[in-house]
Amino acid sequence: MHVEAEAIVCAVRAHGEHGVIARTLTPHDGLLAGYVRGGRSRRLRPVLMAGNRVRAEYRARTDEQLPALTVELVESRAMLLSEPLAAAAIDWATALTATALPEGQPYPRLHAALDGVLSAVAAAPTARGWATALVRYELLLLSELGFGLDLSACVATGAGEDLAFVSPRSGGAVSRAAGEAYRDRLLPLPDFLIAGGAGGWDAIIDGLRLTGHFLERDLLHGRAAEALSARERLIERLRRLIG
Incomplete structure (x- = not known):
């Protein structure tokens, strides 16, 4: 095995006395784990931080062997970790990626989308500038893993207009007319997931509630549910912020 790629650091854990096992998301080889010798050194700790973009080189003699990983910093997002809200967003987005994705399977759209979310966290003047991107990333991840929501038309009537709710069972959209009488049993569908653009805070919270329901139900259960604590910190x- 030999993989060289620009990658996003998603998870790091100590291994042995001085090393770490790092998991990065690469564009064409997906999520990969590797052992970084001296990964807890003063030189490498700032490089191996969640959210950073690195030049990663994985080498292993066999497919069963944990690859040796060497990294060079491409873009640091470490300065964002001093801001509690930005740090929580990075922590959750990378933890979700490292927890939900199977290793060694390519997800180029998710790599591009995650990099976009992290870049938005770095560049946006307020959290509203990246929160909608984070909701869309969660929605894309569900879709890429086979749990996509059908927001194209109402599951009850087939209408494609005035979609206002989502069925928590089927993941299908429901029009306002068909769902109004059952709104307490349905999940709100934010306009920005249909029309695009940014959303207000109420719509963003509705979006997080929507994706959170399906993430918990379909992906993050058992030991994987531990990652949800990062999401809870972010939402809190x-x-x-919004009072």
Whole structure:
């Protein structure tokens, strides 16, 4: 095995006395794990931070062997980790990626989308500038893993207009007319997921509630549910921000 790629650091854990096992998301080889010798050194700790873009080289003699990984920093997002809300967003987006994706399977759209979310966290003047991108990333991840929502038309009537809800069972959209009488049993569908563009805070929270329901139901259960604590911290900080 020999893979060279620009990758996003998603998870790092200590291994042995001085090394770490790092998991990065590459554009064409997907999520890969590798052992970084000296990964806890003063030189490499700032490089192996979640959200950073690195030049990664994986080498292994056999497919069963944990590859040796060497990394060079391409773009640091470490300065964002001093901002609690930005840090929580990076923590959740990378933890979700590292937890949900199977290793060694290519997801080029997710790699591009995750890099876009992290770049938005770095560049946007307010959290509203990246929160909608994060909701769309969660929605894309569900779709890429086979749990996509059908937001194209109402599951009850077939109508493609005025979609306002999502069925928590089927993941299909429901029009306002068909769903109004059952709104307490349905999930709100934010306009920005249909029309595009940015959303207000109420719509963003609705979007996070929507994707969160299906992430918990379909992907993050058992040991994987531990990753949801990062999402809870993010949502708590968002709620404090918007009052």
